[in-house]
Amino acid sequence: MLRNTLKKGLIALSFAAFLSLPAYAKNVQEVKIVQDVKGNQIEIPTQVTRVADLWHANNQIVLLLGGADKLVATTDVIQKNPWFGEVYPNIKNVPALTNGQTVQMEELLQRNPQVALLSNAKMLDELKQAGLTGVLVSFQNFDGLKKTVKITADVLGDNAPKIAQEYIQELEGNIAFVEARTKDVKEQDKPSVLHISSGSNQLKIDGGKSIIGDWVNKAGGRNAFPDQANLVEVSMEDVLKANPDVIIVGSTDAQASVDKILQDANWQGVNAVKNKRVFVNPTGTFxxxxxxxEEALQVLWAAKLFHPNLFKDVDMVAKTQAFYKKYYNYALSKENAEQILQGLPPLK
Known part of the structure; x- marks a missing residue:
């Protein structure tokens, strides 16, 4: 009798102790397997609430998937991005612990992430040595983008997989729409497109073997440097030989770079400059x-830019507003949508 009483008491005490444990301790044995972009199988907690995103671009995917509140570490580029801060003001309170190349490991350990998302393999090795779990994400084409969105959604859990499915359907729908409209465009009528990486260097370009090459082709254009990858330095002689019909400048200082190209004597022989077809690429939360x-919007914008007569009915302001409302729950004004399309920061 006494033994049974003691046994019941111990069970009651054990149950009470379990109830008093924090949520993460109760779920310590509850795990799931996710697969990274390299096909590696990685064990992570079933319920992930603390994520370090150490790849600039992927922070935007986390935001899109509704997981921004789970971020415990971000990057310097994201914390400085004016549109990210506008859409998700709390990013200013998330420590920026990497510049994309090095990571502040001691501070990262203090943030105690359950999972780190990153694209840098060397950084992943450092995380493993520190006892942290990392999941590789990266892409160079639309298929890779969809794969990375799915992986990120698997890590975040909750409603993220459903949002990922909706986003991928929209992305594929926009690509199919553009390809259907441009299917009868002859190869010689597709503009040759030079994409300059950023305004800081007019001779650093993104070639056909990159995500830039993928959207240029899908939007009915031809990359001026089809055999090059991204962020490749070329010469002015190379540019003159390629003689692009359209020039697009991305990232920072883009408008200043456009103005310089249009005025620079060295560029005056290029078709794009002769015909004033030099443009700033839109910039939003990335x-x-x-x-x-936001490649889902980029392919529409590029198609309208390359073939304006085929896409007169596409209202990029409205498309941008709808995207921001649907995925970021942010009511973007018409004026601010126009700022994004011009690669400018928010109106204050």
Whole structure:
């Protein structure tokens, strides 16, 4: 009798102790397997509430998937992005612990992330040595973008997989729409497109073997440097030989770079300059042209730019407003949508 009484008491005490444990301790044995972009199987907690996102671009995917409140560490580029801060003001309270190349490991350990999302393999090794779990995400084409969105959604859990599915359907729908409209455009009528990486260097370009090459092709254009990858330095002689019909400048200082190209004597022989077809690429919570979830808008914008007569009915202001409302729950004004399309920060 006494033994049974003691046994019941111990069970009651054990149950009470379990109830008093914090949520993360109760779920310590509850795990799931996710697969990174390299096909590696990685064990992570079933319920992930603390995420370090150490790849600039992927922070935007986390935002799109409704997981921004789970961020415990971000990057310097994201914390400085004016549109990210506008859409998600709390990013200013999330420590920026990497510049994309090095990570502040001691501070990261203090943030105690359950999972780190990153694209840098060397940084992943450092995380493993520190006892942290990392999941690689990266892409160079639309298929890779969709894969990275799915991986990020698997890590975040909750409603993220459903949002990922909706986003991928929209992305594929926009691509199919553009390809259907341009299917009868002859190869010689597709403009040759030079994409300059940023305004800081007019001779650093993004070639056809990159996500830039993918959207240029899908939007009915031809990359002026089809055999090059992204962020490649070329010569002025190379540019003159390629003689692009359209020039697009991405990232920072883009408008200043456009103005310089239009005025620079060295560029006056280029078709794009002769015909004043030199443009700034839109920039939102991340630049649309590079590793961006807003590639879903980029392909529409580029198609309208390359073939304005085929896409007169496409209202990019309205498309941008709808995207921001749907995925960021942010009511973007017409004026601010126009700012994004011009690669400018929010109106104050």
């Amino acid at each position: 630049p649309w042209d590079r590793y961006s979830a």
